[in-house]
Amino acid sequence: MFGKSALFATASAGLLSISAAQSATNGSVVTSDAPFYGQSPPTYPAPEVRRDGLFAESVAKARALVATMTLEEKVNLTGGVTNPGNGCGGNIPAVPSIGFPGMCLQDGPAGVRGTDFVSGFAAGIHTGASWNRTLAYSRANAMGGEAYRKGVSVALGPPVVGPLGRIAEGGRNWEGFSNDPYLSGALAAESVHGIQDAGVIACTKHFIANEQETNRIATRDGNKSYQSSSTNMDDKTLHELYLWPFADTVHAGTGSVMCSYERFNNSYVCQNSKLINGVLKTELGFEGFVVTDWFAQHSGVDSSLAGLDMTMPSGATYWAGNLTQAVRNGSVPETRIDDQATRILAAWYELGLDSKSSPGVGVGMAPNLLAPHTIVDARDAADAEVILGEAIEGHVLVKNVNNALPLKDPRAIALYGYDAKAPDYNAPSPGLSPWSISLQSTDAASPICGFYGLVASACPPFPINAPNGSIWVGGGSGGNTPTYFYSPFQAFSERAFQDGTQLLWDFENVNTTSTVYGNTEACFIFINAMASEGIDRSGLHDNFSDSLVNNIADQCSNTIVVVHNAGIALVDAYYDHPNVTAIILAQLPGQDSGRALVDIVYGEISPSGKLTYTVAKNESDYGAILSPYRPSAQDAIYPQDDFSEGVYIDYRAFDAQNIEPRFEFGFGLTYTNFTYSNLRISSNSSATLSQYPTDGIIPGGHADLWDVVYNVYADVKNTGEAIAAEIAQLYLGLPGNDQPIRQLRGFDKQWLDVGETVTMGFPLRRRDLSTWSVEAQQWELAPGGTYKVYVGASSRNLPLTGSFTLRGSGNGNGTAGGYWK
Missing domain, CATH: 2.60.40.10 (Immunoglobulins)
Structure with a gap:
């Protein structure tokens, strides 16, 4: 009746306070990791938010307000509702009797998504490559300002620290800052400060070990149900690797944390009492609220008792009237509901969202961009320097033979490759991105592969590149909708006009018949490596792009390769070509992509970015964590994804196994x-x-x-x-x-x-x-x-x-x- 999962229900009777050191063994002393691996010990009750903590004043206000509310009003704060009046990704309803206007939750980690008159910021992977704490703060503060002016209460990002990047082919690695927990945590903490200083609640995501898209969601195939993958790891790995950056954001005061889709040690994360009650709220002292990823709730009573505070996008499935009834029949203590409401309202107070000067909930989020609507221009001219600066500092120069770069007053240059020009469209679309990538499934009930429980066998192949234009961000909920896009071709054209340079280009004739103008002093070849939420990558390079590079290099003695890469991109297919003089991993620079690149290659500023991941010589060098785990027939119903490598991912693994990378973690050239x-x-x-x-x-x-x-x-x-x-x-x-x-x-x-x-x-x-x-x-x-x-x-x-x-x-x-x- 309350949406209770029989298979993965956590104990709800006899609610005892179990210490972290005792919870796995019924009171006995923990002597090894064995009690933690593959099972998630119950940890109850859910701790109430501290009255003397970081949010003390706001907690006091929230508690006073909650004391005046009915049970139904308190429950209404915990679950999302549909609001046809705005285009917010999630909505908490207003409570008029207490003057609460409601909340708007909206993506995302690279700017406000799904609206107009906002900026397209660089992706997390790009900002990570800057290794610049000040820039990370400024970027987040600018994003927070735009979100605030659009009436967004909770920005779902920019602190993305999960996935951390365990799987080299992970579809969402580009949303985070780095495969290293220290660097990821340092920049995420600055991002929390930046976005919350703008008056918007930060949401750190995805808690925790959400390391692949494959099997991340419970699925159905006919009459069979399949659980999402269980991320199985030991307690030491959890703390020393995956939890590390979350602790940084909690320390920075993040107002909310998003729990993820998958199971962790065989308990769904959003009802995992050990993780939420024991680790996040007790061990880390988290004072904000825990919100589900969209449709990530799997139970009613259990998830509330396990510490979940808010569910999205709808509370009606498991909570709402069911949760009210659960309180009245004694299944859930009303103090738990009080704490859920208090945590939500405390974050709302802490960020000043109760102020009468707030723009209004979702005021700039048009419900339908295809129809005429009131325009709220959320941009600030003062942010232009930040947007260009982050675009510049995230470019990583990885090869530069005989100082091929910067260019030295070239008379003639040529541009090649599908990634040089702007994509064919950037109009409102039901698709994930403006690169015409087909992620549409054959199941009308599941419009996007990997999002709403479609089995992998029904998903179309995911293209490794985006052939219809330059990419500035990846696909899915981490994408953005810039007001404009400054393509490489546009930027080179303007520079050619300024300098009187002969500029030639060929973006159509991309096969082996391409020919190079005889007096060309430099040939730029633009390729990309695309990734998106919903499906993992099928490789780290593609033969089409590699052949395109080698074809141009065979004809041009000064070939410069620019790769816009949403994750690791291998370059060994052309790295040793004698005519490939320079390679730039340009990553995902946001809307000022071309302008930033031209400033770098013409020497207006030196590149300064460094890699936040390891680039191998061969895909096989990544070993067992190259590709996502795919269940066998034996464990298809309850997939078991063992993180048996422990903390040895990325450079830690390369060092331990003495594997020589092509470019090591932290590598990058300057002038x-x-x-x-x-x-x-x-x-x-x-x-x-x-x-x-x-x-x-x-x-x-x-x-x-x-x-x-x-x-x-x-x-x-x-x-x-x-x-x-x-x-x-x-x-x-x-x-x-x-x-x-x-x-x-x-x-x-x-x-x-x-x-x-x-x-x-x-x-x-x-x-x-x-x-x-x-x-x-x-x-x-x-x-x-x-x-x-x-x-x-x-x-x-x-x-x-x-x-x-x-x-x-x-x-x-x-x-x-x-x-x-």
Whole structure:
């Protein structure tokens, strides 16, 4: 009656408070990861939001308001409704009796989607490649401003930290910042600050380990039902890899977290009490509300008791009147409903959405863009610098033979390839993107493959590239709808007009009959690697694009390849061609794509981006985590996706297996050279360290986890002939067994004039030095352990090395005599 899942119901009787260290074994001491792998221990009750936390004043206001509401009004806050008056992706209804105007939830991570007069920002993967905290903040703040002016209450992004990028062919990796949890978390935290400083609630997504599109949703095939894949992982991997960036956003004060579609250790995430009650709300001290991904709720009573606070897009399926009845018959305590409503209203108060000056809920989100409607221009001219800046800084130059770039007053250049021009349309469309990619299924009830429960066998093949024009963002809910698009062809045309350059182009004759003008000084070939929500990629390169590059290179001695890539793109099919002089992984730059590229190739500014993932020489180098898990006939009904590689994804795996990549994590070229020197490591003498953190819980975990306990410094000098920015990176080798050889634990980006030397700084927090103890269910330091320090330009170019040792006396367990420094 309440939508209760018989197969995956969590215990709802005898609601006991089970500590994290005891929950897996009915009170016995945890001694290994075995109780956590493949099963999700019950953790009850759902903790109430703190009254003395980060949102204390807003929580007090919310509690006072909730006290005046009826049960039905409180329940109405928890579930989405259809609102034909606006085009918001999700709506919470108004409660007129208390002056609550409702809420508008809208995508997305690269700008407000599905509307007009907004900007098309760069995708997360592009911003990640900038390694620029300030830029990440400014980008999010600009996006938040546009969302606010459109009447959006909750922006579903930009902090996307799941997927993290485990699967190389993952369809949504491009929405996040990096395959590394440290870098992802650092930029996501800045994004939370940026978007919420604009007056809009940030929604960090997708919690958690939502690492592939294949089998992410429960499906039906005739009379058979199939559960979504169960992400099975151990407790250590959860904490040290996938949970890490979520902790950063919780620490930054994110107002909401979106729970994902799949199962985690055999319990659907949106009703997984261990994850929501135990990890997110207790261990991390999360004070906001948990909202489902669209249609990701699978139960009524169970999901409420497990800590879910809001369901989208409709509350009527499992909650609404059912939830009201569940309270009245004693299945759900009304205090749980009070807390759900309080968390939602506290975030609303915290962001000032109760202000009378707020634009109005969904005021700029037209319900039908094909019909005449009131225009709300949400853009701000002051954001133009940010939009261009992020587009520039996310380009990654990975090859540049004999300084082929920047161009030096060329008399004639030629452009080739399907990706150079604007796509054929950008009109309102039921499709996912303006690149005419067919994701339409044969099932009229399931219009988009992978979205609403269609089995993979009914999905059409997904093209590796988007052949109908240049891409600036990927497809699906992470896409955007820019007011304009500045294509590479347009930008090169304007530069040719300015300089009097002969510009030639051929975007149609793309087979082996293409010929190159004899006096061309540089040939630019534009290809792409597309990806979209709903379906994973079928490869990391395609023969058509590779052949196109080689055909032009065979005829042109100065061939420059530009790849707009929504994820990893392999280049080895043409990398060693003697006429391929430069390669730019241009990624997904947003609406100023062409303008940014031309500024770079003409030397108006040096490229400064660096890779946030590893580019292999061959697809097979990624091993078992190249492709998404696809269930066998034996486990098709209850698919079991074992994350048996643990923390060894991307560069961690390449390092551990001693595989030489084509381009390592953190790699990227500029128009100058840098040298590193003078490594210094100093402890923070004011910090007294116990083996385990001892301070109370704040948003993000124990307060002392965020204390800076060491500082590392290095000098970087520009020894070349161009002004450029260097991204210095610090990696740690943590003591103990089963730890990666190196893990990113710091980065600094600064612009250097020719001949200039600057000091780069890397503060190390207690958290950065800790590993997760399954037995203690705590982050722990290694007493007497030696920490190895590596500083340099990439994960494999680390000229400076050092170490430090944490010394102490006693047993180091936080008891008398157990403190050490």
